[in-house]
Amino acid sequence: MGNTPAREGEDLRLFHTGLHECGYWPERQARDLVLDPRDPRLPDWYPLALGWGFRRSGDIVYRPHCASCRACTPVRIPVDAFAPNRSQRKNLRRNADVLMRICPAERTEEHLELYRRYLSTRHAGGGMDGHGGTEFDQFLVGRWSRTRFLEFRTDTPEHRLLAVAVTDMTPDALSAVYTFYDPAEADRGLGTYAILRQLQWAADEGRAHLYLGYWIAGHAKMDYKRRFRPLEAFDGRQWLPFPDEIP
Template sequence: MLRRMGTDAHGEDELRLFHTGEHACGYWPGRVARDLVLDPRDPRLPRWYPLALAWGFRRSGDIVYRPHCAACRACVPVRIPVARFVPNRTQRRCLQRNAAVESRVCPAVRSDEHLALYRRYLQSRHPGGGMENHGAVEFDQFLIGSWSEVRFLELRERGRLLAVAVTDLADGALSAVYTFYEPAEAHRSPGTLAILHQLQWARREQRAHLYLGYWIGAHPKMDYKRRFRPLEAFDGRGWRDFDPDRGAFA
């Protein structure tokens, strides 16, 4: 156990934080990583989760964590202020190119269709990474968990499922947990399209922020987040406007 978080909104005892041991970095080969993890056994975790998002944490399954590496600060928590977001030219073209795609928010209940798409995505995008053999149990554990308030944002074209954006609901915000899509449609930028539809969803419900997890500069799978402007980043104490091109706060 490393430390305790402050008193919750109900005035109850603090929530414990743990420091994990070193493990292989999931982003950079040859590096080691450590995380701060909220006590996964605490029954109040669903209540703490919105506050944890505001402190730069993220959910994976039932685990709420934040990278806390000794010699690296590459993982920067970022979010989009929904009311201030304006799509750029490339993003407008993405919407136009996918004008026939419809989005639907639905309960986070795994179907055979979801699982088949997820497996095709992993086998194409993450071969040899240990996830390509995920089945139904791993799908539920990794994406849905047991306590989070989560929804699936489906993107379909004439009924055909193109992408699923797993999205958590939080007080005044949405959190983009994971998106998987049809590998053969990668040229249509389905990941970008999913974020744009999540932003439309957040705007409809007057949610202030869409959390995107961690931006990692120059990382080929994480750097796309810099294209969404304005972007806010967590500096360890609060959220500030962030310029990812310079890797610095505005």
């Protein structure tokens, strides 16, 4: 990657990463397009980049760009058109005892302990289960992004931490970066609940979209995203309605 800072008026540069192991299909090789992470205008470009199908990881804004695979499809929910289905309404009722608080994106020991417990259960052997505080910050906390942690806690005297939804804010949208939760509370459906509350937050503040990152055809852990309707998918040129039937 080049290291010369961009001058005013220059286009923002794009780089290809080298081949690396795919985070979703370990037997495949992946490659990404990355916006120049040294460009000081990156915070201004980020809202546009979301609309081009990019995503943030730490300080890096990237989009999968693999030679022989197009499984990663950027998806977003148009906030005003969304209405929870029967299953999602049940989820809201099931979690009626949960309190939500919007916090600065600053790691605490409580966050890290929950994150590590989540990874050791949900992603054991996936390469992330050894993450500590440094990796937490590198993955979730951007130095330039406008990010918040949505904390979900029990409505009890101890206010036990159940989940954290890392969420980026832009003028017209929210982006769901990552959610981790107490694996002992899996029956609550806290991943779904976090999206429903992010949608409500976006609606309350008049934001047009909630970006969900990538839906991945054939990947069971990503299939939940298509249950939020209406849903839009980016085909590389424009956002289109997500199909009702998947081939």
